[in-house]
Amino acid sequence: MTLFERIVAGEIPCNKVHENSDFLAFHDINPKAPIHVLAIPKKCVRSFQEVDPSWMGGMTSFIQEVARKLGLDEAGYRVITNIGYDGGQEVPHLHFHILGGARLAWVDLRENENQAKKSL
Ligand code: AMP
Numbered sequence: 001m002t003l004f005e006r007i008v009a010g011e012i013p014c015n016k017v018h019e020n021s022d023f024l025a026f027h028d029i030n031p032k033a034p035i036h037v038l039a040i041p042k043k044c045v046r047s048f049q050e051v052d053p054s055w056m057g058g059m060t061s062f063i064q065e066v067a068r069k070l071g072l073d074e075a076g077y078r079v080i081t082n083i084g085y086d087g088g089q090e091v092p093h094l095h096f097h098i099l100g101g102a103r104l105a106w107v108d109l110r111e112n113e114n115q116a117k118k119s120l
Pocket of ligand 1: 003007012014028029031038081082088089090091092109
């Protein structure tokens with residue numbers, strides 16, 4: 001069982017933002033922006049690469065509802081999904097990071113590049 005399946009099952013608590021029969025949104029435990037929420041399907045699929053495209057309509061509407069509920073829809077926000085090792089995915093259960101509440105930086109994401117710069 002993935003960490004997020006355990007959250008869906010109520011075995012691990014979460015700070016819930018929104019929910020319907022298929023999807024759940026809750027605050028990220030280690031926020032990277034003033035508002036950082038995760039939106040997940042309740043049924044586990046490993047990543048975006050493996051999702052049935054027919055799920056994505058419902059997932060999209062759900063993310064839009066969450067953004068409205070958080071008051072992010074007017075000012076804007078960012079949606080990210082990490083996929084696999086190079087994508088930096090830590091939890092193997094599809095999730096979309098919804099980030100906002102401030103003007104977000106657009107940074108160089110290359111881990112090796114950043115490490116190389118640090119060692120100069
Ligand atoms: P990723 O690296 O894309 O797999 O993102 C996993 C995210 O899950 C990270 O941003 C973590 O901070 C977050 N996370 C891990 N455990 C929890 C938890 N118990 N409740 C909320 N968020 C969590």
